[in-house]
Amino acid sequence: MSSFIASNLDFILLGSGIFAGLVVCIFIAVGFVRSRKKKHDDRQTFPIQSAAGAALTGAEPNAAVSSEAIPSAASPTERESKESKVEASLRSALGPTQKNFLGRIKALFVEGSQSSHLDEIEEILYTSDLGPQTVQRLMQSLEEQLSRTEKKNYALVVETLKREMLDIFSSSLSSSAVQADASIPAGAELSGEIRFVENGPTVFMVVGVNGAGKTTSIGKIAAQMAAQGRKVLVAAGDTFRAAAGQQLKTWTERAQVEIFSPEGVMDPSAVAYDAVAKAKARGYDVVIIDTAGRLHTQVNLMDELKKVKRVVTKVIPNAPHEILVVLDANSGQNALIQAREFNQALGLTGVILTKMDGTAKGGVAVGITYELKLPIKLVGIGEKIGDLKPFSSAEFVASIFD
Numbered sequence: 001m002s003s004f005i006a007s008n009l010d011f012i013l014l015g016s017g018i019f020a021g022l023v024v025c026i027f028i029a030v031g032f033v034r035s036r037k038k039k040h041d042d043r044q045t046f047p048i049q050s051a052a053g054a055a056l057t058g059a060e061p062n063a064a065v066s067s068e069a070i071p072s073a074a075s076p077t078e079r080e081s082k083e084s085k086v087e088a089s090l091r092s093a094l095g096p097t098q099k100n101f102l103g104r105i106k107a108l109f110v111e112g113s114q115s116s117h118l119d120e121i122e123e124i125l126y127t128s129d130l131g132p133q134t135v136q137r138l139m140q141s142l143e144e145q146l147s148r149t150e151k152k153n154y155a156l157v158v159e160t161l162k163r164e165m166l167d168i169f170s171s172s173l174s175s176s177a178v179q180a181d182a183s184i185p186a187g188a189e190l191s192g193e194i195r196f197v198e199n200g201p202t203v204f205m206v207v208g209v210n211g212a213g214k215t216t217s218i219g220k221i222a223a224q225m226a227a228q229g230r231k232v233l234v235a236a237g238d239t240f241r242a243a244a245g246q247q248l249k250t251w252t253e254r255a256q257v258e259i260f261s262p263e264g265v266m267d268p269s270a271v272a273y274d275a276v277a278k279a280k281a282r283g284y285d286v287v288i289i290d291t292a293g294r295l296h297t298q299v300n301l302m303d304e305l306k307k308v309k310r311v312v313t314k315v316i317p318n319a320p321h322e323i324l325v326v327l328d329a330n331s332g333q334n335a336l337i338q339a340r341e342f343n344q345a346l347g348l349t350g351v352i353l354t355k356m357d358g359t360a361k362g363g364v365a366v367g368i369t370y371e372l373k374l375p376i377k378l379v380g381i382g383e384k385i386g387d388l389k390p391f392s393s394a395e396f397v398a399s400i401f402d
């Protein structure tokens, strides 16, 4: 064996060398193929990554190539979305109310359901702060207007509730309020909702419980009336809280209107009397009287408001022309009670329903209108100066049902 290896050593060495060379060649070849494949894969993934990156910024991968085309293509859409944001503000404020009301009714009618769900609907109506009389009327309309089979149909149930709610608004409001409702587009001038006298200043008295939004709403109203070209005087009738005057001053500065806030006068009726007398003498178009917040149960404080109303009448018969109660929509059924009590004490001409943004209790608007026959004149949908809108029942119902 060893003699065989010795005689063929050269041959064996040559064979081993060729084998080793072959192995090296194979390794080099595999490495080359892999690196080609990787380069190919990299080329494929690059456009995908850049497209994804562009999606985050909203730009096309080759945006730099045609930078002019992008803004001109995007701007109409931007404009449309800005415009719809402005128009949709009451709708978006009523989003939680819609979810609480329509959302829960919809959830009852799951596919294949064979029940009419009337009991559950009644409970939803009660817990949506519509008010007991309003709930009874809506339930009665479902009972009477729909057959047994129709009561199981979600679309028919909702259509009936919507029609009945619109009818509640139109039949409960005075004809003038209804006319104003139909003729004034959303966001239109306040003057369509509010009654202005032809000669002399129109006097507004604003009342309500603590923190309802009286001063804020006065600031917003004053700004809108001033923008309509009216000469506005705001009377600081909240002499109860030291900070109240300063808060009102800040709002009148924002609204760019004049404030009447005599130093050291603590009697709100004296402030109101002097403010109206000044407005009458100096040709103002509007006087808005702020008042301190109070509970309708505080008899002496309610008497104080009656006195404010009385003294104003001595300066201008028929004034105050508008006595508006400010109600926080979040307080639901309490808002209804407050409106009833303030109405009994003062004879209200309407309601400002504030904080409609961020409450699920917007349904209280229906109860106030139906049960108290009081028109909701304005709705607060935020804290900014422009966040006060004339109330439109059609817009309200559409926001809840559509």
Ligand SMILES: Nc1nc2c(ncn2[C@@H]2O[C@H](COP(=O)(O)OP(=O)(O)OP(=O)(O)O)[C@@H](O)[C@H]2O)c(=O)[nH]1
Binding pocket: 208, 209, 210, 211, 212, 213, 214, 215, 216, 217, 238, 244, 291, 292, 293, 294, 326, 354, 355, 356, 357, 379, 380, 381, 382, 383, 387
């Ligand atoms: N989100 C929201 N906040 C509001 C609205 N209206 C008023 N507010 C806020 O409610 C709070 C109370 O508002 P005020 O205007 O001080 O209430 P008021 O009725 O004058 O209060 P008192 O003078 O203490 O009785 C403030 O923080 C306002 O910014 C509204 O429509 N939406």
Ligand SMILES: [Mg+2]
Binding pocket: 214, 215, 216, 238, 244, 290, 291, 292, 293
């Ligand atoms: Mg106030």
